[in-house]
Amino acid sequence: MDFTLSEEHQMFRSMFRDFAQKEVAPLAQTTDHEEKPPLEILKKMAEQGFLGATFPEKYGGSELDNLGYCFLMEEMAGACMSTALTLHVHLGLAGNTILREGTEAQKEKYLPDMAEGTKLGAFALTEPEAGSDAAAIRTVAVKKGDEYILTGNKLWVTNAGIADIFIVFAKTDPQAGARGISAFIVEKSFPGFKVGRRERLLGLRGVVCNPIYLEECRVPAENLLGQEGEGFKIAMRALDYARLGTAAMCLGLAEAALREGSRYATERSQFGGPIALKQAIQNYVAESAIKIEALRHLVEYTAWLADKGERFTKEAAMAKAFGGEIVRWVADRMLQVHGGYGYMREYTIERIYRDARALSIIEGTTEIQRFIVASDIFSGYGLKIKP
Numbered sequence: 001m002d003f004t005l006s007e008e009h010q011m012f013r014s015m016f017r018d019f020a021q022k023e024v025a026p027l028a029q030t031t032d033h034e035e036k037p038p039l040e041i042l043k044k045m046a047e048q049g050f051l052g053a054t055f056p057e058k059y060g061g062s063e064l065d066n067l068g069y070c071f072l073m074e075e076m077a078g079a080c081m082s083t084a085l086t087l088h089v090h091l092g093l094a095g096n097t098i099l100r101e102g103t104e105a106q107k108e109k110y111l112p113d114m115a116e117g118t119k120l121g122a123f124a125l126t127e128p129e130a131g132s133d134a135a136a137i138r139t140v141a142v143k144k145g146d147e148y149i150l151t152g153n154k155l156w157v158t159n160a161g162i163a164d165i166f167i168v169f170a171k172t173d174p175q176a177g178a179r180g181i182s183a184f185i186v187e188k189s190f191p192g193f194k195v196g197r198r199e200r201l202l203g204l205r206g207v208v209c210n211p212i213y214l215e216e217c218r219v220p221a222e223n224l225l226g227q228e229g230e231g232f233k234i235a236m237r238a239l240d241y242a243r244l245g246t247a248a249m250c251l252g253l254a255e256a257a258l259r260e261g262s263r264y265a266t267e268r269s270q271f272g273g274p275i276a277l278k279q280a281i282q283n284y285v286a287e288s289a290i291k292i293e294a295l296r297h298l299v300e301y302t303a304w305l306a307d308k309g310e311r312f313t314k315e316a317a318m319a320k321a322f323g324g325e326i327v328r329w330v331a332d333r334m335l336q337v338h339g340g341y342g343y344m345r346e347y348t349i350e351r352i353y354r355d356a357r358a359l360s361i362i363e364g365t366t367e368i369q370r371f372i373v374a375s376d377i378f379s380g381y382g383l384k385i386k387p
């Protein structure tokens with residue numbers, strides 16, 4: 001067993017870290033306090049090639065593998081979680097889904113613009129009545145001539161207010177359950193496509209999240225992604241990869257919380273010396289570091305499986321469940337280390353604490369990740385369980 005990173009991975013990691021600390025971190029508080037989408041940073045990221053980093057060179061990318069993508073997400077989340085999630089949904093969910101599932105014509109049409117950042121991506125699966133139970137979506141797509149007509153509402157579409165290209169899931173055969181779902185590439189300019197009012201969020205305040213309304217939205221038949229009826233599988237595959245990226249964001253955010261807490265503990269004095277000398281504080285710091293290292297190994301092992309082309313659904317669910325829970329734990333303890341100051345908006349830990357809360361909900365809640373893990377285990381005993 002060899003834990004040494006290749007020179008290429010080390011180079012990518014230090015490039016991402018450098019950019020995150022120099023360009024992203026200084027704007028994180030403003031992005032949050034002014035609830036500003038990080039468009040300026042995205043432009044700079046596009047110049048660096050980050051917006052299409054996982055794409056092949058012919059579409060403007062640098063073929064970053066899953067481990068490299070985890071480093072990108074870890075470093076960006078450690079600097080600004082709103083920026084990291086905006087990038088992740090654009091590249092990890094929308095761009096990579098087109099790359100994995102699209103025809104050559106679809107890739108040529110959409111990926112170069114996405115890599116350049118002239119078009120941003122979004123992923124629209126969730127609906128008002130279909131969250132964890134994604135197969136219960138009600139949006140329908142009816143084929144008419146060389147178009148599909150999409151009707152329905154999507155909720156919680158990250159990037160909706162700033163995106164141009166949406167991966168939308170709709171039922172082409174409403175009687176067939178999950179097997180009746182299809183995936184489409186929908187452009188915001190298509191007739192009948194509307195973006196609703198931006199949601200106001202507890203954390204992730206730079207993230208633009210809106211509902212979308214499809215009012216007999218006309219989508220050219222060539223924008224069907226995969227075959228009719230393959231949409232649910234496409235969504236689940238996309239979520240496997242995305243959960244790995246989100247676990248890496250949990251890692252980066254937890255590391256940032258630990259950095260803030262440890263530094264503060266050495267600077268803040270009570271009872272005649274730094275609070276870092278108190279065992280209670282040392283325990284919070286040590287326990288955070290232990291959880292973070294455990295998460296790092298889970299993330300990197302899962303990325304290694306994905307890069308080898310092996311199945312990693314269970315491991316991605318484990319990493320996402322563990323990451324979502326430990327980032328909250330670490331953020332909470334590091335806020336405690338800050339005492340009352342941690343509750344003030346000018347302290348970074350306050351933002352991290354709010355941002356962390358979303359990570360055990362997005363891309364499938366912790367409960368759903370546990371179901372995926374349990375279902376894998378029980379299937380080994382010949383028992384099929386249902387959510």
Ligand SMILES: Cc1cc2nc3c(=O)[nH]c(=O)nc-3n(C[C@H](O)[C@H](O)[C@H](O)COP(=O)(O)OP(=O)(O)OC[C@H]3O[C@@H](n4cnc5c(N)ncnc54)[C@H](O)[C@@H]3O)c2cc1C
Nearest residue numbers: 123124125126131132156157158358362363364365367387
């Ligand atoms: C910030 C943010 C960004 C998001 N971005 C996107 C996006 O870009 N695209 C998109 O499509 N969606 C997005 N979502 C939606 C997200 O994927 C859903 O919120 C999530 O899947 C949960 O669905 P729900 O909110 O409807 O909760 P529900 O499914 O209603 O769940 C409510 C509670 O019940 C529990 N529960 C439900 N079913 C079970 C079960 N079988 N067993 C045990 N417990 C269960 C859940 O774990 C949860 O605790 C986003 C959400 C947030 C908060």
